[in-house]
Amino acid sequence: MSTPDQTPSGAAAAASPASAASPDRAPAQLEFVDVVKRYPGASAATIESLSLDVPAGEILVLVGPSGCGKTTVMRMVNRMIEPSGGQILIDGEPNTTRPAAELRRDIGYVIQQTGLFPHRTIAENVATVPKLLGWPKARIADRTAELLELVGLDPEFAGRYPAQLSGGQRQRVGVARALAVDPPLMLMDEPFGAIDPITRERLQNEFLRLQETLKRTIVFVTHDIDEAIKMGDRIAVMRPGGHLAQYATPAELLLSPADEFVEQFVGADRALKRLALGRVRDLRLEETVRVRYGDPTAWVREQLRTSQVPYPLVVDADGRPLAWLDDDDLRGERVVEGVGSAVATVERDDILRDAFSDVLAHRVQFAAVVDGHGAVIGILSSDAVARELAPGPAPVEPVEAGAGPGTGS
Numbered sequence: 001m002s003t004p005d006q007t008p009s010g011a012a013a014a015a016s017p018a019s020a021a022s023p024d025r026a027p028a029q030l031e032f033v034d035v036v037k038r039y040p041g042a043s044a045a046t047i048e049s050l051s052l053d054v055p056a057g058e059i060l061v062l063v064g065p066s067g068c069g070k071t072t073v074m075r076m077v078n079r080m081i082e083p084s085g086g087q088i089l090i091d092g093e094p095n096t097t098r099p100a101a102e103l104r105r106d107i108g109y110v111i112q113q114t115g116l117f118p119h120r121t122i123a124e125n126v127a128t129v130p131k132l133l134g135w136p137k138a139r140i141a142d143r144t145a146e147l148l149e150l151v152g153l154d155p156e157f158a159g160r161y162p163a164q165l166s167g168g169q170r171q172r173v174g175v176a177r178a179l180a181v182d183p184p185l186m187l188m189d190e191p192f193g194a195i196d197p198i199t200r201e202r203l204q205n206e207f208l209r210l211q212e213t214l215k216r217t218i219v220f221v222t223h224d225i226d227e228a229i230k231m232g233d234r235i236a237v238m239r240p241g242g243h244l245a246q247y248a249t250p251a252e253l254l255l256s257p258a259d260e261f262v263e264q265f266v267g268a269d270r271a272l273k274r275l276a277l278g279r280v281r282d283l284r285l286e287e288t289v290r291v292r293y294g295d296p297t298a299w300v301r302e303q304l305r306t307s308q309v310p311y312p313l314v315v316d317a318d319g320r321p322l323a324w325l326d327d328d329d330l331r332g333e334r335v336v337e338g339v340g341s342a343v344a345t346v347e348r349d350d351i352l353r354d355a356f357s358d359v360l361a362h363r364v365q366f367a368a369v370v371d372g373h374g375a376v377i378g379i380l381s382s383d384a385v386a387r388e389l390a391p392g393p394a395p396v397e398p399v400e401a402g403a404g405p406g407t408g409s
């Protein structure tokens with residue numbers, strides 16, 4: 001997928017200290033104006049007059065079936081592909097005013113297979129563009145360490161080679177390398193496509209968390225509508241032939257697909273997909289009785305009478321969840337170790353779709369919401385999530401006292 005010229009930010013290019021990155025650079029505003037791409041020899045245009053506006057600091061997701069031209073659109077931004085017509089403006093300036101190599105150093109680039117240099121260490125890979133820009137050694141070392149930490153990689157990875165890392169770890173390095181000079185604009189071509197679903201979900205979440213602080217302008221290509229809905233501030237749905245079928249926020253796309261193509265592409269489970277728009281933190285959490293092994297069961301039963309959640313939760317000394325208990329587990333005098341059933345744990349930043357899926361996969365249909373240290377901060381019920389799906393502007397009040405949001409802590 002990558003040739004030397006296609007490595008992040010045009011790593012093969014010559015150095016130009018003039019474009020050395022300063023910290024805290026502002027994100028770019030990106031605009032496509034009547035952009036056309038006709039490949040030599042092709043009978044029809046691959047992209048026919050595309051116009052799009054991407055506000056600074058937002059994630060634009062290009063999504064559509066294979067061959068509709070997503071990658072072509074993305075690569076025209078850093079001029080790995082030259083348009084046949086129209087203009088691409090970055091902060092109002094055509095992307096053709098600077099030499100392509102210089103332009104690319106200001107545009108982070110992450111691809112599916114990461115495109116890391118196999119014979120360079122992780123630190124050397126991350127430092128590719130700063131080195132081209134002639135940064136002093138100490139600054140490069142500081143920035144590399146900072147970036148590895150930012151993407152959640154242990155400092156010991158710095159001296160390893162790409163082949164010694166897992167796919168997920170390599171992808172983190174790819175993101176770190178693309179962020180090296182804090183680029184105002186990033187291109188991400190199916191960055192999490194070749195990764196197993198669990199790691200992909202984790203990387204998506206981490207990246208969204210990172211983006212909350214970095215606020216880069218990002219063009220993100222995927223063919224997965226679920227990923228598009230989760231990652232995008234705006235989504236451009238493309239149809240074969242390079243036509244823009246709809247350009248909208250995820251919510252608009254799900255609530256009012258522009259036509260039958262978009263409706264089909266979004267899928268029949270549009271209502272369920274709306275769960276990707278909300279986060280666990282958007283819902284009022286509930287509370288339950290928290291117990292320790294060895295607690296008297298009579299006390300636990302007494303506490304349960306006023307609990308919102310009908311199951312007590314065993315936690316450890318640090319408040320981390322261990323097991324749900326039911327009536328059978330409370331037969332003896334004390335709560336004994338080893339009883340109870342598995343606890344689904346979710347975090348406040350998780351999207352509701354992922355959290356709901358975790359809850360449904362467990363016998364007890366409540367999830368423990370945990371903080372960054374794994375300690376319980378509240379309980380999420382499958383009912384609370386389901387209420388999010390209910391039509392109508394106002395959530396339905398729970399009938400049973402103490403059974404839902406509105407009574408939560």
Ligand SMILES: Nc1ncnc2c1ncn2[C@@H]1O[C@H](COP(=O)(O)OP(=O)(O)OP(=O)(O)O)[C@@H](O)[C@H]1O
Nearest residue numbers: 039040042046065066067068069070071072073223
């Ligand atoms: N260098 C090229 N020369 C000729 N045609 C090309 C070239 N690159 C891409 N195409 C054609 O342009 C169309 C769009 O390709 P592109 O890779 O942009 O689509 P895509 O939506 O990113 O597809 P995928 O999801 O499969 O990666 C395809 O029909 C492809 O065959």
